[in-house]
Amino acid sequence: MFKRIIYLVILVFTTTVLAQSYTKHTVAKGETIVLIAQKYKVTPFDIYKLNPDAKNGVQPNMILLIPKNDTSNTKPIITSKNKGVIHEVLAGETAYSIAKKYGVTVEELHDWNPEIGNALPLGYKLMIQGVTKTSLKKPVVKEQQSQKDTDLYTVVEGDTKYSLAKKFGITIEELELQNPIIKEGLPLGTQLNISKKDNPNRITEELKPNSQSSDLFEYKVKSGDTLYSLTHLFNLSESALIALNPSLKEGVQEGMVLKVPANILLTKESKNKNKDLTKTLSTQSRKKLALFLPFNVSKIENDSLTSIGERLKKDKFLNLTLDFYSGALMAIDSAKVLGINVDVKVFDSEETKNTTNALNIIASENFTNVDAVIGPFYQVNVEKVATALENKNIPVISPLSKDEGRSVSNLYQSMPQNETIRKAMFEYMHAKNGSIIAVIDPKKGALKQYIHDNQKEVKIVGFSDKGFVSDSIKKYLVKDRMNYVILGSEKTGTVLAFVKALQIFMKDYKVQMVILEPNETLDFEEIDLNSLTKLKLMYPSTTRDNDTEEAQQFEIAYKKKNRIFPNQYAVRGFDVTFDTLLRMSQSSSLQESLEQDATEQVEGKFDYAKRISGGYTNNGIYILYYDEDLTIKQAQ
Known part of the structure; x- marks a missing residue:
């Protein structure tokens, strides 16, 4: 680790110091951003890039950084x-x-x-x-021609009504209505009539931001929309959609405007799943990648009292950054071996939770020909960078943050968000036609509300003063179906009673234990690991245990170079950087690859979906479980 610090310091101190390309302006009384921009022959947007706080207004005597006018960037x-x-x-x-x-x-x-x-x-x-x-006149909205044609689909092994309805963008009820023969079952080889659905991309044309809330978008109901189709389209329960739009109680009317959550994802069913991008490389043209990593070297320079060794012992954020960087360097080396034709430039983003020097770097460096940017780390800062580069349509990849944040059209959240992780777990259980029961601690109010609003079919077990009663679970158990029982408590006593009850139920029912988020209580000695493996404890995860030959080769190569095995941040640095480098080196554009190709790297999965409000979220989730041989496996 110490050697890497020395290498970093040498790297940073031998780079050319960026020349300042701005002047200072003291705001006079009565001046506005527009007037100041006109005075210096720049745009207000240029000023906001260097002075984010100015978006909240300017005051007399306030100091603003004004970029030098660049005639190559003037309007046509x-x-x-x-x-x-x-x-x-x-x-x-x-x-x-x-x-x-x-x-x-x-x-x-x-x-x-x-x-x-x-x-x-x-x-x-x-x-x-x-x-x-x-x-000037009102824009004419062209009506979309309805397509009533149908496609034929032959049922194959593993298909369920739920998976087919999800695949073709319809509800189970609509599927059965089009194919009455499957109401009693889904025989292999059955040919189904599937009504053609509109392209998901067209949905964005029907939506616009809601002026009253940044969390909502407006959707204009079109001909053929029903309450069933709308709930499926927006992945909302009927009650949740009606709660946002009380007028739906009177029925769905063409032309009515609905409010829908802004974080809705539009998934392309035609996406290439787990594509190996190393087999489709195109290296004719040279690409450019920029990394914004928070080394905060100026902070190290100005601290003459603390040695690098002492800082490494105390500064967890610096360690995280260096680990991520070491993984990124491994990815760059791997790309060179494959012959990938990419120039990589690393910048010190000098960031805290709310500030970053990245905007100054963008203002002083030429980013016109940059094809992609990774970083900064903090959500607020990566949003600032994405906004600054949005007009150039440069993809900006957020490497670590799980925060939902603002919607920026060129921002790609590589870390799946908590809502996405929960949703993936419930989709898996539904796809297996399981009966779902949840034991939720009264203190887990947010989780209980989420299930109540979004997972109506889940049976929630209540707590008495002494905790939950096992009979409360038993009355919901179903014979001849898998019963997924969710644990929503971290109290040791509750967990012990929960595990004991499920083991008893296993004698007469198919039962599997499920958690929706990490639960430290399960790591305590009081909780028997053998009990968890018998119950095949299942949970959603953004990473997997990878024991393939490729993963082992990565670990060996990393240890040889860094004299230590890679931790989670080093692997993350490799995965995000290598995935981006591969996508940049395809015959299609980077944006097309991000939208169309789902990939897997050493630990992570990258399956981006477009948000209606703008930007992209990674849907790459693994469903894992404890097996009785004491290994963790992927659920199939």
Whole structure:
């Protein structure tokens, strides 16, 4: 580890110091960001990039950093042949709402105003080409032609009604309505009629941000929508959708506007699952990757009292960063062996939870030809970087944060979020046609509310003053079906009683123990490991135990180079960096690979899905269980 620190310090101190490319401006009374931008011949967005706090307003005597004007980044000249209008951005307006107003696309808006992002500064003046004031009218919405054609599908081994309904984007009821023959069962070889569904990408055209809440989007009901189809489309229970839209109690009407959660994911069913990208490399063109990692070297330089060795003992964040970096270096070496044609540049993001120097680096460095960015680490900071690079459409990959955060169109959350992890576990249990029971501690109010709102079919076992009663579980158990029993408590006494009760039930029922999140109580000596293996304890995880030859080779190579086996952050650094390098080296674009290809690396899975509100989330989850041979296996 010490050698790596020395290498890092040498690396950082021998790089060229970035030249400052900005001037300081003291805000005068009555000045606004727009006036200051006009004075220096830059855009308000340029000022906001260097001064994020200015988005909350400016005060007299406030010091602002003003970037030097770059004539290579100016707006296109508007000639008499390109008639247009100037639109001044009002409060609450977005690129989407303005494009809609003038009947143009967001892409065209960005083409005419290349310096903007989706977060438009108040008062900013946009050029709208090909439009005159007299020609303004309501945009015409083209009706989508309904397709009533059907496809044929032959039932194969492993298919269930749930999996088929999910695969084709319909409900089980709709599947049975189209194929009455399967109401009593799903025989192998049966040919099913499947109504063609709209492309999920079209859904984004039906949605727009809700002005009253950043957590909601609006969806306009189209012809053919039903309450069943809407609940499936948005992956919401009927009661949850009605709670957001009380008017649905009177029925679904074409043209009505519904509020839906902004974190809804649009999954492409045609995605290439677990694709080996090493077999489809395209190395003709040279690509560029930038890494923002929080070495915080200036902090080390300015601390003359603490040696590097002492800092390593105390600074956990520095250790985490160095471990991640060591894994990233392994990924870069592996890419070179494969002949991948990528230039990698590493920057010190100098970050805390709420601040980063990355924006200054972006302002002073030329990021025009950068193909992808990994980092910074903290969610707030990676969102700032994504926003700064959004107008260039450069993918920014968040390597570690699980926070949901803001929606930025070019931001890819590589760490699955907690909501996604829970959802994956329930989808697995449903796909197995299991009966689901949950024993939830009264203190786990959020978990109980989640199940109540989103998993209506789950039976929740109540607690008495003395805890839960095993008979409360037994009355919900079903013969001849797997009974998945969820433990939602960390109290040692409750856990012991829970495990003992399930072992008794195993004599007469099929029972499997499930947890939705890590539970430290299960690691205590009082909890017998053999009992957990007998119950085949099952849980969702963002990582897997990988004992393949490739994984072992990675560990050996890492230990040889670093004299220590890789920890979770080193493996994460390798996985995220190597996955990105492989995707950058395909015949398709990086964005296309991120959307279309699901991949697996040493420990992690990368299966990105688009969020309706913007950006992408990783759905790569493993369902694991304790086997009786004391190993952890993937559930099939």
